[in-house]
Amino acid sequence: APVLERSWARKSGIGWVGKNANLITRQSGSFYFLAEIICDLELMPDHATTDHCGTCRKCIDACPTNAIVSEKLVDGSKCISYATIELKDAIPDYFKDKMDDWMFGCDVCQDVCPWNRFSAPHQQGKFKPNEALKNFKKGEWRELTQELFSEIFRKSPVKRTKFTGLKRNIEFLEASSERD
Numbered sequence: 611a612p613v614l615e616r617s618w619a620r621k622s623g624i625g626w627v628g629k630n631a632n633l634i635t636r637q638s639g640s641f642y643f644l645a646e647i648i649c650d651l652e653l654m655p656d657h658a659t660t661d662h663c664g665t666c667r668k669c670i671d672a673c674p675t676n677a678i679v680s681e682k683l684v685d686g687s688k689c690i691s692y693a694t695i696e697l698k699d700a701i702p703d704y705f706k707d708k709m710d711d712w713m714f715g716c717d718v719c720q721d722v723c724p725w726n727r728f729s730a731p732h733q734q735g736k737f738k739p740n741e742a743l744k745n746f747k748k749g750e751w752r753e754l755t756q757e758l759f760s761e762i763f764r765k766s767p768v769k770r771t772k773f774t775g776l777k778r779n780i781e782f783l784e785a786s787s788e789r790d
């Protein structure tokens with residue numbers, strides 16, 4: 611069954627749900643992973659923490675697609691992360707000229723969050739990008755094959771969108787730039 615980890619994390623006092631709908635902590639902003647252990651121990655619960663977004667609305671103003679339709683509420687049908695990772699159909703024209711050549715995901719609403727000034731670079735070798743990827747040119751992305759995709763994204767979350775999804779994203783960006 612799904613685990614609503616953001617809600618549990620908020621209730622347990624790890625952080626608050628920011629206006630960008632991410633769980634924010636004062637120590638690391640939103641650049642970290644949530645994980646949970648499901649067990650039958652009787653534990654003393656912690657309490658929720660307070661909200662520290664204040665009057666800030668940088669994430670709402672910076673979202674390239676106006677996907678944050680109200681505080682803490684992202685309309686998935688307008689979100690670039692959703693469109694490039696989760697959507698199974700063709701990417702709607704709504705996203706044309708709003709994706710800045712990104713073929714997988716979007717972090718704008720996290721990049722602009724002042725609390726992410728406090729996040730520190732990770733020290734995990736396993737999270738380092740594949741060296742081959744860094745040198746890919748546009749033409750090579752265009753000719754990406756299933757075999758190469760499986761090889762370079764073997765241990766990557768990019769697998770979530772599958773080869774067909776990434777191809778769709780690349781072709782959408784290509785078509786958008788040709789129409790310009």
Ligand code: SF4
Nearest residue numbers: 673689690716718719
């Ligand atoms: S991930 Fe990008 S498109 Fe989605 S809400 Fe955040 S800024 Fe907007």
Ligand code: SF4
Nearest residue numbers: 628629663666669723
């Ligand atoms: S950018 Fe501002 S409003 Fe948005 S989540 Fe961060 S602190 Fe909250």
